[in-house]
Amino acid sequence: MQSNKRPPASVLFIFGGSGDLNYRKLTPALYNLFLDNWMPDQFAIAGIGRSAYSNEKYHEHLLDGVTKFSRRKGKQNGHWTDFTQHVSYLQMDGDDAEAYHKITDLVKEKEEEWGVHPNVIFYLAVAPQLVPSIAQKLGALKICGEKSTTRIVVEKPFGHDLESAHELNLLLSSMFAEEQIFRIDHYLGKETVQNILALRFANALFEPLWNRNYIDHIQITAAEAVGLEGRGGYFEHAGALRDMVQNHILQILCMIAMEPPVSFDANEIRNKKVDVLNAIRRITKEQVHDFAVRGQYSGGWKKGEKVVGYRQEEGVNPQSNIDTFAAVKFYIDNWRWQGVPFYVRTGKYLNQKATHITLHFKQAPHYAFPPESAETWRSNRLTISIQPNMDISIRFQAKRPGQTMMLDPVDMTFDYDAAGEHAPEAYETLLLDVMEGDATLFMRNDQVDAAWRVIMPILEAWENRPPQDFPNYAPDSWGPDAADALIARDGHTWLNLPPTP
């Protein structure tokens, strides 16, 4: 274990302690923080749910999740018993105001035991419809008035549309100060996403080229090889545009497009990001078909296994018009990006898991080499791979060794994977930030509103005009033909990187 400057004493309440997110992500992340010596000296974690668990059974359930899903894959589980001494289960219904004394009782007990007033963190890992009811009851507790130590973490989706997100923001801000509210977007905790800031703002090399004068277009792909993974009930009310574009993809786009920050103060970074969202060109509902494409997968074969179509999935309406794929072309109307298209796409059951950003540079202004020196006129590109590969790669032309002047594209790559299993998972970084009270990687209320404003015309157009061609892509493909046509109309093609060896 390494020695770190750790957060102050903390009590963490996880609403949804019996749920999937805690099982797969939150507890494995907290246990890794413990193993890496990042947890406070004094901490307590209480999982909350209506299901019945003894503490012992609860620990067994959580260990199963850690063994299956932690980046350490069960290694170092020898410290599990030490960790579980800090973990308990509170059986309570979040809708029952009478039960909330269990929370204040535990905080009081820890305060007396530790001799300090701890951070009190409420993590709402529950379905979005439960959030207002729980937040209201928490807001009525006296400890929520402790602005510097009590925090509430709200999972995505943050609202269902602009109006509901706005209402949720109003409700939360009537009970908590903005600095107490941590709206989570786990992509912002990913190492390689954070590295975008280092690449852009710790180097003088790239920034002079990072604009409309040198960049032809930008692509962001967040392709998933998996399907619904049992979340049909949730996805039927979401769709790919809400599930991935409104939050994760627009946040990545902001990091690529934002102006250089003056400092790494949370509000400074968030101001720069919200400027990007506000500059994204608004399209009318009538223009949506020129800028956005939706898709839904059919049944078929996925890596040799037969899979059902979206409409046959559990919890899904057999006539569903929900998008499992979305591709959008955005323009950012400011001095830096005027006229540079940003093409983004995401989808379930695509050919491979691959999240990457590519900046395609303009062609050299004059090609002095003989025409036969390269098969095609090739431009430079910079690729930032977020997952599963974690690398940054620059493609340029080089002379092929030999007596003739022939050119080949070559790649110069920085491999971030070298950090291997030591690279923290996104939830580790974000949970540590919450305990430290650092909101830089979390969404501010105006960012959430601005992101909804960007996608509302598309959502409304899609809801009003049912698709005529669903299902329109096969599992294991790269999505519907219309997505290729969207980018081909501008003379480009999607970059599908070769699969990880």
Ligand SMILES: NC(=O)C1=CN([C@@H]2O[C@H](COP(=O)(O)OP(=O)(O)OC[C@H]3O[C@@H](n4cnc5c(N)ncnc54)[C@H](OP(=O)(O)O)[C@@H]3O)[C@@H](O)[C@H]2O)C=CC1
């Ligand atoms: N799972 C994932 O990979 C991801 C999930 N999320 C988000 O996290 C949130 C939770 O998702 P997930 O864990 O998958 O959902 P689950 O359905 O697995 O878990 C829901 C949890 O809510 C609890 N719950 C439901 N009703 C009540 C109630 N009245 N009082 C107290 N607890 C209640 C359930 O416990 P019980 O039944 O015991 O009461 C359960 O622990 C959602 O907002 C989701 O969008 C975000 C990203 C990824």
Ligand SMILES: O=C1O[C@H](COP(=O)(O)O)[C@@H](O)[C@H](O)[C@H]1O
């Ligand atoms: O938030 C979500 O993200 C996951 C994809 O996350 P990743 O870290 O595996 O890229 C997505 O599967 C899920 O539908 C969505 O809700």
